[in-house]
Amino acid sequence: MPKSLLVVSRQAPWSGPDAREALDLVLAGGAFDLPLGLLFLDDGVFQLQNNQQASAIEQKNLCANLQALPLFGVEALFVSARSLQQRGLEDHSLSMPAHILDDLQIRVLFERYDQVITL
Known part of the structure; x- marks a missing residue:
């Protein structure tokens, strides 16, 4: 049985390549049916914000990558x-559904996965 993986995305979509790399890692893992989850933490929550103006700072919008997650079997957001x-x-301003967790629930979440990668 493959090991489970939790990817923690902590960077805003405009702060550098880490946000995109976290999404790429999750999409690749999903393509190989790896049991995985994706946690948006710290400035990483900005990746889920509606109405991003990525072109204003000459960045590519991550919304398409986020919308593709369920197609790759990634539903644990x-x-x-x-x-x-x-x-x-606010949770109603997120571009896609995700489980909102408090600090204790996040600690429990980390224990559920075999591997954790933070970007």
Whole structure:
């Protein structure tokens, strides 16, 4: 049985390549039926924000990659409630459904997976 993997995406979509690399890693794992989850933490929650203006800073919008996650079997999406609150984001403003977790639930989530990669 393949080991499960949790990818923690902590970077805003405009802060460099880490946000895109986290999504690419999850899509690749999903293509190989790897049991995995994706947690948006810290500034990573901005990846789920609706109405991003990526072209204004000459970046590629990550929405298409995010929308493709279910096609690759990636349905375990998680978001830190604290990160949303600290950045003034509401769960209804997210571009796709995700499980909103408090700090204790995030600790439990880390224990559910065999491997954790943070980008």
